[in-house]
Amino acid sequence: MVSKEVEKLLLKVQKPGRYVGGELNEVIKNKKDVEVRFAFCFPDTYEVGMSHLGMKILYSLFNSVPYIWCERVFAPWVDMEEEMRRHHIPLYALESGDSIADFDFIGFTLQYELSYSNMLNMLQMGNVPILSCERTELKNIVVAGGPCACNPEPIADFVDMFFIGEGEEVDLEVMEIFRQCRAEGVDKQEFLRRCAQVEGVYVPALYEVAYNDDGTIQSFTPKEGAPAVIHKRVMLEMDKSYYPDNFVVPLVEIVHDRAVQEIFRGCIRGCRFCQAGFIYRPVREKSPDTINAQCRALCGNTGYDEVSLSSLSSSDYSQIVPLLEKLTAWTGEEKVSISLPSLRVDGFTDEIMNKIKTVRKSGLTFAPEAGSQRMRDVINKNVQHDELMQTCATAFAGGWTTVKLYFMIGLPTETMDDVAAIAQLGQDVVDTYYHTPDHAKGKSVRVTVSASSFVPKPFTPFQWEPQDTIPVLHEKQQHIKESIRSKKITFNYHDADTSYLEAVFARGDRKLCRVMALACERGFHFDGWNDCFSLEKWLALFEECGIDPSFYANRRRSFDEILPWDHIDYGVKKSFLMKECQKAYENTTTPHCRLQCSHCGAAKYGKGVCFEKRQNLV
């Protein structure tokens, strides 16, 4: 619902349809009939946030509880923010049009570090104090979850509590406690203390951090009965886990404008750079019947004619072919197309190709991640050169002519030869096209090579590694550029400046809170967007705070250092990560979960791939 004041601004800004709500399937409740109001904030634009599956799941889940009304809030784009600030209009939720300051909970999902500035900016736009300690009443409780919550320390001063791991259960438990606390009339401190006892809840204010002279952490001490280690929450029965049969269908085009069906959580692979591959362990699948029924309900209720099967690596779904058979039994008739993102190089088979091709043919994207075989072994990508060429040949024979290849530069132990191998791999794909006898007639091949800069992340075997400095990353980008000779290859690279800032916050500690607060004061926002991001401005802030950002980005940690996130447990043991790191130095790979258990620690949850019967592989 839009207020009269907001309506006056809408025709002055780009894409006003983002600021009005009123979409099909949005949930409207009567304020008087609910006890807990939750503002679900996505710290990026409407188009990005509305594409996020986690938000859709939790929005529907919360609203399925009669006493909760969950509404959506997105970061207004800079033109709208300017208008709102000029006219003193606070940030509002789309459903009711009420300011976020009216809400009991203000929840953020943290998908990437560069959205931190937007989180604070959004609070400020809602006239909500950004510091947790300045919000003293039992209202405007700021909560946060999502992958970045695995190292909550750089934003520990602003968030009252973090949800560690999967949110479906813990969020509702906390809201129930809130309801009780308000009925009893207890204060916010007591509410936080009670929540800290819930598994998966981290209340940063209940912990004290002491530092060594060199800036590393000396000790991390819980207070007031808070647990020393916070264990993540995990949904173990995926077939019984809540999944919406309905999505809010946006009025304006969003980034992923289609139905999304989750098929499993976690990833069997264990690529050593990939945080998702570790923090979502163990792999837990939904059954083909569940997926099929959920897909059908979703398409029926939204009117979408495209459904995307979502997971970290779709072709690793153990029953992918039976699933596609079930789906294609009705999707053709109902004119629904299926898309399979996140295909692995070794998972692209004729069978899968023919199933997805029946409805739509889009470009193919693979992520070999590294150019040389040695490098791919270091990161445990477990993809062989021949497999990639074979896959490309299959695709070319099937009529595809464009292939996108994703790589990373700046990986541990990388040499200039490894970097040049990226260009060579692109060339090999071009050659494969012309060596495939039945490639599309009279058409040329297009290979896009994209290189992003490696950002070491917590809870990965590379969490101790330094990031390459910006000049080194530039040198590597240049080296690839010069090594490419074919006009059929397009080379893109990701800006190293943003990767640097990402690296600072990914492994930052509480000392960075001061920088974040200052960034908010100075009006920083949309750092994930080239339109707004300026490393120069950030460097000036760090200097003003007396903080050296390269301490976080470019420093090699020793195995015995206390890391800022050591008190959080995602099921994967630190000793396992160390072992994996050492194996990386030896160019040794680790088999995936279905081949052999490597005893990472996730088996303690008692479910999932860890307990699947392993097939005897010939």
Place this chain on the structure above:
Amino acid sequence: MKNVRIWFKKDFECRYISHLDLNRTMLRALHKSKIPIWHTEGFNPHPLATFPLPLSLGFRGVNECMDVRLEDDDYSFEEIITQLNACLPRGIRVFDVTEAVMKAGKIAFAAFTVRLACDKTPSSVICRDLRALLGQDEIIIEKKSKKGMKTVDIKPAVQSYEIVEEFDFARLEILLSAGSSDNVNPNLLIAALQSKTGAEYEVDITRNDLYNADKEPFR
């Protein structure tokens, strides 16, 4: 196979979506409603809908239409209204379904209600300024074209108008040339007024009926 014209209103939140977004929203609603609409053939079959005259973002539309081809000649029009409304956001309401009597190309005029308000200017003054503008022999505006800016006289497009002073706004009822060849958007008129008076108005535009060259309502 039968061509039908679906009549709807576009207002509230849906006022703020572009023509492309309206098209997408309609196609999804048609798909969800399972009304037997003819689909394009080929790799990516989708229902086909055409809009005789797109509506600008921000305008309310009270008599908008969209053409589709029905695969089942006997499908009830009443049924289309009920089913489609159940699948559309609240800002778009279907109120009638008819045969497509006139071809889209026949559209020659469109009637608008334009409400103009300004904090600093009383509505009587806005009315006076509007009268002065519309009373001119020519209204020259700058228009973006493929070859850069060019100046156009939009006065010939003004067929008839009425200016009414309301309590806190000025209301202009105006009939303008419309259609694929010389369409004049009422926003051009507002821009001309703004550049003349220097005032900034709050503008609220509703498109009413469409007409053919003989000023018969478009059906």
